[in-house]
Amino acid sequence: MNYKTKKRLAKVGVNLTIIVVGLLFIAPLLWMIISSLKPETKIFTQMGLEAFIPESLTFENYYNILFNKETGTNFFLYMWNSLYTVGMIVILGLIVNSLCAYALVKLKFPGAGLILMIIIALYIVPFESVLIPLYLIVNAFGWVNEYPALYVPFIANCFNIFLFRQFFLNIPKELEEAAHIDGASPWTTFWRIIVPNAKPVFATSAILTFVTHWSDFMWPLIVTTGASKRTVQVGIQYLFTDNNIQYGEIMAALSLTTIPVILIFLFFQRYYVQGITSSGVKG
């Protein structure tokens, strides 16, 4: 066997391993989507490989979860609540966190170094350890079962500030100095030089924040006392614990909750990986 065939065989082996392991990884998700298209009675009767090859497909489960008023599951409302609150966290977070990182790294006002150290140190605080006081604070603001409770506490984020900081550090000083010589204010420098050069890190921050908070469960569970502000994660948990559990509808709900996020990831994947690996702008 010469060197070339050996290399080719190794590649075939790697490809095969990726396929086998990859299928194991997505099998549960595949089963979820396929089951959501099966009639209720078939979900737990077709087993083994058969579970992945449905005899008949139906959109009944989707129809029921979305439009059947009798079930009263408010699935559209839950989806909207999640989209709205997570959208607010992402958009406001991008502005607040990038500005803060820019100020700390590039404007270097007195105390910036210390503040940065505190922010990095705060990153280690696990959210759960502030759960009770945070609830009491949000309650004092009158936000229990209101939208602000679901997004305001999560706009400023230590990890995102850190992420922006890492990226901004790599933007060469010469760029800003050139802008300054051309008469640009720090604000203009931020908008015209930093932001256009930092698109990947904005995409990274946005997608990480979206995925994280789309999945949030404990906090929405605590601060939503009724169905009106319930997020989709809390909503499907209620479907799951319902006495009159409808498996097909749950499978449809699980799929509807998951597919948008997977699509977003597929769409942003390039930015996401680029954002982590990119080591800055080449001067």
Place this chain on the structure above:
Amino acid sequence: MEAAKKERFEPQSPNPIKMVKRNNPNRMTYKRQKKVLGILFSLPALVLLFTFLILPVILAFIYSFMDYAMLRPGEKTFIGLDNYQRLLTDGNFLNALKNTMYFTAVVVPLQSLVALGLALLVNKKVKLASLGRVFFFSPVVTSMVVVAILWTFLYNVENGLINSVLNLFGIPNQPFLLSPNQAMNSIIFMSIWQAAGFQMIIFLAGLKEVPEELYEAAEIDGANAWRKFLNVTLPALKHVTAFVLIITTIQAFRLFVQPFVMTNGGPSGSTKTLVYMLYEEGFQFRDVGYSSAISVVFFIIVLSVSLIMKKILVKE
């Protein structure tokens, strides 16, 4: 591309006043401007971080020394270390601590190994690498609630898919989530499946940073794949590995959604975790003081474990 970039840095229209400044650089004004705007730009984030992170940390600490029931906020009193003393003799707490430790001790090394393996696999320059990345990462973007509900069905003792596959290999139906001995391990298996893709991405970023020349040099020296991995890849991944281990540890300590959705902390408390107990004491029994004491202990454990890990891993 280069030209377009350069054009962007030109001022939109030459401002005569600013032109004067350019000829007579007034450094102090620019410095002051930077200072004022610096504070202004960072203020929103700092105010929010103070209100929703720093203040709660301080309050959790204070409340942990209080007898404070959520329903009677007017009657809170300082009781010193009573809440902490109660923790030491509370069988539920010790059980939750044990379960959380067990989960962390198993998940952190296993999940990191799986993630490293996946990263090495999709780092190869082969056709299916990007497809593999998507497959391995899909469970990560799937929310834990969805995953937990889905796997509760998969783990079902009578008609779960996993048992039906085990039957094909002649293994009888396993109780999984219904057995005190298997419930936590079942949650561990599922959690690794769900989260390994995230650490894979971080490892992958680390692998991409390894200079190609190092591999070429090793190849010239006649190193085989294993040698290259041992002598080039692993040392280059040192910091990435430390980072992965620490964040996985913090994640693992936070275990809550899986037992909450899948087992309600059971059977017989075998999947009750620190965060689960903190949630119960705070929001079901409405005991702010006791729950805060658990929060503080939880915080100190997470903090010290990550600091110790950082010290050991970064020193090497």
